[in-house]
C-alpha cells in the first residue's frame with residue numbers, strides 16, 4: 001500500500017487526535033529506523049496503519065478472532081489488546097498489505113512479543129515515545145531509544161513499565177507482554193537465540 005493511501009484511510013476513519021498520533025508514530029518510527037538501520041518504508045507504513053482498528057466494535061473484533069482462528073486468549077481481553085491483531089488481519093485481507101514485517105508490526109504494537117523483527121521493534125517503541133506521549137518518566141525512555149544505542153534495552157524498559165502499571169491496576173497481563181519482558185531482559189543470563 002502506498003503511503004498516501006494509508007494516510008487517507010486513517011484520516012477518513014479515525015478521530016483527529018488518533019489520526020495525528022498515528023502520523024507521529026510513523027515519523028518517530030522512521031527516525032528510529034534511521035538511527036538503527038531499519039527499513040524506513042516499512043516502519044512508516046506500519047506506523048500509519050497501526051491504530052486503524054482502535055475504535056472498532058468489540059463484537060466484530062471477536063468475530064475476526066474466531067473466523068481467522070487467532071490466539072483464543074484474545075477473547076478474554078478488550079479492544080486495547082485486540083486492535084493490533086485485528087488490524088493486521090483487516091490490512092491483509094481487505095487492503096492487500098502483504099509485507100509480513102509490516103503486518104507483524106501492526107499486530108504486536110501494543111503487547112510486543114519475544115523475538116520481534118526490526119520493524120516490530122521500531123513501531124512498538126515509536127508508539128510509546130512519540131512526541132505527544134506524556135507518561136511520567138517518558139524522557140528516560142526517549143533517551144534510551146535515541147541516545148543509548150539499544151532497541152532491546154528500550155523494549156525491556158517499556159515492557160517493564162507497562163507490566164508494573166497493569167499489575168498496579170489489577171489488570172491482567174497478556175501472555176505476549178510477559179514473553180516480551182522476559183525475552184528482552186538482558187540482565188537475565190539465559191542465552192538468547194538471536
Ligand SMILES: [Fe+2]
Nearest residue numbers: 050051109110
Ligand atoms: Fe494501538
Ligand SMILES: [Fe+2]
Nearest residue numbers: 025050051127
Ligand atoms: Fe498507537
